[in-house]
Amino acid sequence: MTGFMEAARQATQALRALFPETPLQRNDHLSARYGAEILLKREDLTPVRSYKLRGAFTAMRKVLAEDPAHGxxxxxxxxxxxxxxxxxxxxxxxxxxxxxxxxxxxxxxxxxxxxxxxxxxxxxxxxxxxxxxxxxxxxxxxxxAHFLSPFDDEDVILGQASVGVEILDQLGRAPDLVILPVGGGGLAAGVTTFLSEAAPEVGFRFVEPLGGASLTAAVAAGEPVTLKSVNSFVDGAAVARIGARSFARLKGIDPAHVLRAPEDRICITMLEMLNVEGIVLEPAGALSVDVLPELADQIAGKTVVCVTSGGNFDFERLPEVKERAQRYAGLKKYFILRMPQRPGALKEFLTMLGPDDDIARFEYLKKSARNFGSVLIGIETKKATNFADLIAKLDASGFAYRDITADETLAEFLI
Missing domain, CATH: 3.40.50.1100 (Rossmann fold)
Known part of the structure; x- marks a missing residue:
């Protein structure tokens, strides 16, 4: 890959005609939490609120340089x-x-x-x-016309490498670790290729959504494979098959360095970054920050760069994000409750709720029998441990119930 480093620097310089370098910001909140120097490479602050502009511009510039009439x-x-x-x-x-x-x-x-x-x-x-x-x-x-791939293109990969160029120049030294989100792999391939040549001492961690772990599958197989199904929630990184050109540059990485982030846990990270830091991240943009707890014992005292890859978040999705976050944190559960059809049964159930428990949903599904009715009930609480008390009371009272919080099939139809 001789010459990639110089080509990446040239591509980075060309980008300055389009937009200035994105900030590399020390995050005090995260740095204090992990006892490390945590910096965010704010790709959510490009003109289009994601790093994708880099690759598209670089590839188009290359095509037009070779054939100015190609428009x-x-x-x-x-x-x-x-x-x-x-x-x-x-x-x-x-x-x-x-x-x-x-x-x-x-x-x-x-x-x-x-x-x-x-x-x-x-x-x-x-x-x-x-x-x-x-x-x-x-x-x-x-x-x-010229088809412009989002990631499986050498010139797109070169453009994404400009993120690595800027990190090195802005920091003035090599960080200890760079955490990169992975979808099709263009960003990860470009940044690792550049930094491995320019600063070989830099370590890497790669993070992809649990429901779209195409890099994990490729590393295990030794080649790109197509996932049978993909969870589309992390839409900026939910890719069924990593790019062949991307994987050619990532092949040989340590499987232990590829982390998978549960979609619902990412929601907790998104809300924390929004509420605490005022930073709007899309699900894919939060991936690199989301895995910091898993790396806590490895990053103490080190300089870590998290690439926040995008901030194109539709706030109409905020209720869904909050819902997913609460469920993952154990602060919200859904039950199907068989409610006896007798006076006082509902009142008896309500007395089981603690002072921090709140009914978020209460819906009779149907009368399944003369003596019982099925109820869909959603309960929010302030501490996850409160549910242990509620369940103990339900068991002691003889109420028949089913916790469907983690049942994806039922949740899809009922919740």
Whole structure:
């Protein structure tokens, strides 16, 4: 990979025509908690609120340098890559056709259109991303345009490496550890390739969503594999198959250095960063911060850089994030309760609740028998240990109940 370091520095310099370097900020809150020097590389503060602009700009710049007449780019994306390409198209004054699933939230469509202006044409195609991608690639071939991959492209990887260049220059020395989120692997591949050459003493940890652990699967198999299913909650990193070019640069990493973050736990991190620090992170943007507790014994006294990769969060999702966070923390549970159909039964149940317990949901599902009715009940509390007291009282009273908090199938239909 000779010359990658110099090429990454050149790519970084070219980016200055588009936006200044993103801040590398010491976070006092996290530093105090872990007894370490925790710095956030704020990729959520680029013009499009994610690092994706770096790769899109770099790849387009390379194509246009080789063929100035080539003025049509195509991508398939429902999120940050679409916005990055749209912004770069407007900068270069070239045409962009962006394919998005029909199910894409209007907010993301509007933002992409705002970034691209008259330079981009947005086409809503397919209910699922695979259908959208197929339509984009077919159109690209017919139109003779250049397809811009979100991660599986050497020039995109080179552009993402600029994050590593800035970290080294801003810190003025090599950090002990860099924590990188992983989806398709473009960011991780670029940053590790650059820093491994420029500062070989730097250590790395990679974090991906538990429901989209494509790097974990690839490391185990020795090659990219396609996951059978993907949890789409961490939409910026929920990728079924890591990029082949990305993995070629990551192959050989220690499997113990690849961490998996549960989707609901990420919600706790998002809320903490919002409420304590005033930092808005999307689920993928919170990945690197979310795994700090797992690394606490490894990072004490060290300089650690967490790359917060994006901040494109739709606040309409905030109730869902809060719900997931409460459930993961054990502060909210759902039960199906068989309530005897007799006077005083409800009052008897209510006396079992503690002073910190609150009913968040109460719904009769149906009368399943003359003598009993099924009730869906959601309870919030201030301490997770309070549920042990409630369950003990339920058991002692003879009430029949079922805790469905962790039952994904029932939760999907009932909650």
């Amino acid at each position: 049509h780019f195509v991508c398939a994306s429902a999120g940050n890559h679409a916005q990055g390409m749209a912004y770069a198209c407007r900068h270069f004054g070239v045409r962009g056709t962006i394919f998005m699933p029909v199910t894409t939230p209007q907010q993301k469509i509007d933002k992409t259109r705002a970034f691209g202006g008259d330079s981009v044409d947005i086409r809503l195609t397919g209910d699922y991303f695979d259908q959208t991608l197929a339509a984009a690639q077919s159109f690209c071939a017919d139109a003779g």
